Amino acid sequence: MGAVRNLAAKLLRVSLRLAPEASRAWAEAMLHELDYIDGEWAALFWALGGTTAIFRHCLREWSFGLGRVIGSLLGIQSIEGERKMNSTGKKTLGVLSGVGIALVLGVGAFFLSHPFGKMLASMGVPRTMWSHLLTILLPTELVLVFAAIWLWRRRTPMAIGILVTCALMAIHVAVSLASR
Amino acid sequence: MKLKLSTQTLLILDAFLVQPADWKYGYDLSRSTGLKSGTLYPLLMRLAERKLLETAWETGQPGRPPRHMYRFTPEGMQFARENRRPRVAGPVGQPVFDEARG
Numbered sequence: 001m002g003a004v005r006n007l008a009a010k011l012l013r014v015s016l017r018l019a020p021e022a023s024r025a026w027a028e029a030m031l032h033e034l035d036y037i038d039g040e041w042a043a044l045f046w047a048l049g050g051t052t053a054i055f056r057h058c059l060r061e062w063s064f065g066l067g068r069v070i071g072s073l074l075g076i077q078s079i080e081g082e083r084k085m086n087s088t089g090k091k092t093l094g095v096l097s098g099v100g101i102a103l104v105l106g107v108g109a110f111f112l113s114h115p116f117g118k119m120l121a122s123m124g125v126p127r128t129m130w131s132h133l134l135t136i137l138l139p140t141e142l143v144l145v146f147a148a149i150w151l152w153r154r155r156t157p158m159a160i161g162i163l164v165t166c167a168l169m170a171i172h173v174a175v176s177l178a179s180r
Numbered sequence: 181m182k183l184k185l186s187t188q189t190l191l192i193l194d195a196f197l198v199q200p201a202d203w204k205y206g207y208d209l210s211r212s213t214g215l216k217s218g219t220l221y222p223l224l225m226r227l228a229e230r231k232l233l234e235t236a237w238e239t240g241q242p243g244r245p246p247r248h249m250y251r252f253t254p255e256g257m258q259f260a261r262e263n264r265r266p267r268v269a270g271p272v273g274q275p276v277f278d279e280a281r282g
Contacts, residue, residue: 046216050218
């Protein structure tokens with residue numbers, strides 16, 4: 001099994017582990033389908049799509065659960081079956097999905113830091129705190145920014161979610177550097 | 181809740197209407213409809229939630245994991261036949277502009 005397919009399988013296994021009971025069979029279905037997909041990259045894109053689908057399904061379930069809890073606390077009777085969300089709800093869900101995608105992509109990009117660090121070392125860049133930070137931050141931020149640009153026209157709320165995560169990560173690094 | 185009949189949903193309904201008694205796999209559906217897994221599976225989940233699709237696990241081939249399979253329930257079949265995309269083609273052998281001429 002190649003490295004890319006391995007990464008795809010790992011991604012879906014993590015989704016399967018984190019998925020609630022209602023989505024578990026679907027996560028497992030997508031994981032098992034991986035073995036029938038020709039091509040390493042096709043398998044990775046399958047896994048990325050599958051992870052997004054599971055994450056969105058989980059968010060939907062949680063938001064309905066939360067809505068029911070809030071409804072019962074406020075004494076509002078929810079109509080079972082009426083699961084329509086307004087546009088604000090959909091946008092919020094989109095932004096939250098974007099945050100989730102950013103975290104998944106961030107973890108994926110983190111694996112790139114090792115080859116990127118080796119590349120810098122081979123170019124003669126000395127191993128300092130700054131070069132170490134660069135090897136971690138640059139691939140992650142680049143992947144996130146490209147993902148946000150790609151999604152901007154198709155799913156703007158999702159792209160906003162990714163950019164928000166990206167900005168939060170940058171602020172976190174800046175604050176931790178400033179506090180040293 | 182009413183199912184939103186997006187282009188993607190109609191594509192899936194059409195794919196299931198091809199030999200509707202046969203079980204279909206996720207990856208095969210993705211290839212035949214051109215939908216990515218991130219679009220396909222949420223739609224399959226919704227169809228299954230509304231009892232329009234039934235799902236089952238296939239006994240795997242030796243050394244390979246079992247696959248999740250899908251096919252229409254009787255309600256799903258009826259729903260698809262009522263809502264599938266109207267075909268553009270008219271009756272075979274009829275000149276296209278006959279109706280326009282009156």
